[in-house]
Amino acid sequence: MSWTVRDKTCLITGANTGIGKETALALASRGAKIVMACRDRGRGEAARREISAAGAHRAELLIADLADLEQVRRLADEVLDRYPSLPLVISNAGVVMPQRTTSVDGYEATFAINHLAPFLLINRLRERIEASAPARIVVVASQVEAAGVIAFDDLMTERNYQPLVAYRQSKLANVLFTYELARRLKDTDVTVNCLHPGVIATQLLSDYNGRPRALGMLQRLSHPGPKIGAKTSIRLATDPELSAMSGRYFRPEGEAQSSKASYDEDLAAKLWKKSAELCGLSEAS
Numbered sequence: 629m630s631w632t633v634r635d636k637t638c639l640i641t642g643a644n645t646g647i648g649k650e651t652a653l654a655l656a657s658r659g660a661k662i663v664m665a666c667r668d669r670g671r672g673e674a675a676r677r678e679i680s681a682a683g684a685h686r687a688e689l690l691i692a693d694l695a696d697l698e699q700v701r702r703l704a705d706e707v708l709d710r711y712p713s714l715p716l717v718i719s720n721a722g723v724v725m726p727q728r729t730t731s732v733d734g735y736e737a738t739f740a741i742n743h744l745a746p747f748l749l750i751n752r753l754r755e756r757i758e759a760s761a762p763a764r765i766v767v768v769a770s771q772v773e774a775a776g777v778i779a780f781d782d783l784m785t786e787r788n789y790q791p792l793v794a795y796r797q798s799k800l801a802n803v804l805f806t807y808e809l810a811r812r813l814k815d816t817d818v819t820v821n822c823l824h825p826g827v828i829a830t831q832l833l834s835d836y837n838g839r840p841r842a843l844g845m846l847q848r849l850s851h852p853g854p855k856i857g858a859k860t861s862i863r864l865a866t867d868p869e870l871s872a873m874s875g876r877y878f879r880p881e882g883e884a885q886s887s888k889a890s891y892d893e894d895l896a897a898k899l900w901k902k903s904a905e906l907c908g909l910s911e912a913s
């Protein structure tokens with residue numbers, strides 16, 4: 629049977645604004661049952677009402693701060709309790725941290741939010757996703773992964789913190805995770821792909837460029853908005869022709885090559901092992 633998102637439960641992190649919200653709106657309008665994972669109840673609820681109005685199903689909101697691995701574990705438990713079927717997960721939430729900040733667990737926040745949180749969440753949901761097959765996992769990465777380095781000797785960027793260095797490392801980690809997970813899922817009917825959404829006028833782009841968020845107006849004149857930025861996520865979530873494709877990287881123009889480092893299987897295995905250790909997961913998962 630051809631793939632459709634109609635009546636399927638779709639979990640999206642960071643669905644209250646930017647690319648995540650536009651992705652949720654589009655999938656809701658195609659009949660998906662949207663489950664939003666957001667950190668702020670007020671912002672989440674405002675978006676939840678809009679997303680519900682865009683489709684036939686009432687969107688649901690779960691609250692979790694991805695900078696706290698205990699909240700990520702609770703989020704996974706809540707999803708497992710409430711949704712017997714989970715055929716679509718979109719890891720979208722992301723940050724650029726202008727100053728070095730640590731997560732609740734004491735990890736550098738960019739690495740914790742952008743990489744460790746989806747690593748833990750998806751691993752905790754993995755059996756349920758497999759049981760819901762055919763299923764898809766979509767990881768919103770970035771083209772800046774190409775400039776990323778996984779600095780095992782300073783993974784938490786304790787020396788000479790630079791926001792973009794930390795962000796690029798986390799986005800390379802997203803791509804390495806996607807490819808390693810695809811290898812681990814190769815005998816299942818679950819695909820996992822990642823993407824660069826384009827350079828899109830959102831809060832994150834202001835932070836990336838080191839501009840005050842209040843100047844967002846200026847960036848909206850020079851970059852497309854999140855509706856355009858959501859197109860690649862929507863394609864990976866919905867296109868029936870991608871049903872057999874896994875472990876691939878997409879850009880707005882279509883499938884593309886990611887960086888040489890991202891295809892390094894030893895690097896991906898080493899990162900998986902380290903991430904499992906940092907998240908308290910058994911490595912074999």
Ligand SMILES: NC(=O)c1ccc[n+]([C@@H]2O[C@H](COP(=O)([O-])OP(=O)(O)OC[C@H]3O[C@@H](n4cnc5c(N)ncnc54)[C@H](OP(=O)(O)O)[C@@H]3O)[C@@H](O)[C@H]2O)c1
Pocket residue numbers: 641642643644645646647648665666667668671692693694695719720721722723741768769770771824825826827828829830831832833854857
């Ligand atoms: N914009 C671009 O040019 C661009 C380019 C390449 C890749 N990307 C990727 O696209 C994805 C979406 O970003 P965007 O551009 O749409 O940015 P955005 O508008 O700033 O949205 C980011 C989302 O992540 C959520 N988030 C941040 N920290 C969180 C935390 N600790 N716990 C839970 N949620 C958290 C935000 O929630 P709040 O609203 O509560 O802050 C928001 O919903 C990111 O993964 C980003 O790396 C963006």
